[in-house]
Amino acid sequence: MIRVMLVDDQELLRTGFRMVLGAHPGIEVVAEAGNGAAAVEAVRAVEVDVVLMDVRMPVMDGVEATRLIRSVAGGPRVLILTTFDLDEYAFAALKAGASGFLLKDVPPADLVSAIHSVHSGDAVVAPSTTRRLLERFAVHLPSAGVAEPAALSGLTAREREVLVLVARGLSNTEIAGRLELAEATVKTHLGRVLAKLGLRDRAQVVVYAYESGLVTPHSAG
Numbered sequence: 001m002i003r004v005m006l007v008d009d010q011e012l013l014r015t016g017f018r019m020v021l022g023a024h025p026g027i028e029v030v031a032e033a034g035n036g037a038a039a040v041e042a043v044r045a046v047e048v049d050v051v052l053m054d055v056r057m058p059v060m061d062g063v064e065a066t067r068l069i070r071s072v073a074g075g076p077r078v079l080i081l082t083t084f085d086l087d088e089y090a091f092a093a094l095k096a097g098a099s100g101f102l103l104k105d106v107p108p109a110d111l112v113s114a115i116h117s118v119h120s121g122d123a124v125v126a127p128s129t130t131r132r133l134l135e136r137f138a139v140h141l142p143s144a145g146v147a148e149p150a151a152l153s154g155l156t157a158r159e160r161e162v163l164v165l166v167a168r169g170l171s172n173t174e175i176a177g178r179l180e181l182a183e184a185t186v187k188t189h190l191g192r193v194l195a196k197l198g199l200r201d202r203a204q205v206v207v208y209a210y211e212s213g214l215v216t217p218h219s220a221g
Contacts, residue, residue, distance in 0.1 A: 005031040007039040008054040020108045036065025048076040055089035063092045070097030077118045094203045100124030123202035162189040167209030
């Protein structure tokens with residue numbers, strides 16, 4: 001059973017998500033909160049696996065709440081809910097440790113699939129949405145010619161390839177096909193990338209690759 005907490009200052013939206021998730025026997029909504037501060041308190045009192053987190057809320061926004069929740073070892077994973085796919089908060093939330101973001105009008109089947117993916121340790125970062133998001137904030141990203149972070153020198157050529165393909169939105173299966181490797185080998189390479197760069201998951205790999213200049217918004221397609 002996947003235990004989910006809903007965090008949104010609009011009660012009507014929480015009700016809608018609760019009804020959708022209640023129709024799936026493998027998911028249980030165990031807590032709700034109307035702002036980030038209440039969410040942080042709730043995860044200390046209730047065992048939660050996945051948090052569906054709004055970003056624009058009173059008292060404490062979803063970015064800060066995500067940062068606090070993810071700073072605790074073994075804490076729940078966070079999926080950010082946004083109204084617009086160019087929401088500037090989404091990028092900040094990924095940096096804060098969120099495992100991805102969804103639009104609030106996400107189809108029920110996609111919402112359930114995303115929760116399962118995040119619970120299993122994967123990340124939900126749609127390539128097309130990520131490209132639009134990063135192009136929107138390209139002015140804040142490194143320009144050509146900026147020196148790469150020293151940590152990248154610790155990657156093997158294959159690990160670097162995997163990092164770039166993850167940042168471009170490819171799944172492990174697609175990367176395996178592209179590089180003619182077994183999917184298990186891709187997972188091993190990705191695990192080493194995460195360990196060497198001190199990253200939590202695929203979502204942070206995407207952010208790192210763009211911020212380091214290894215991938216640029218216009219080369220991600």
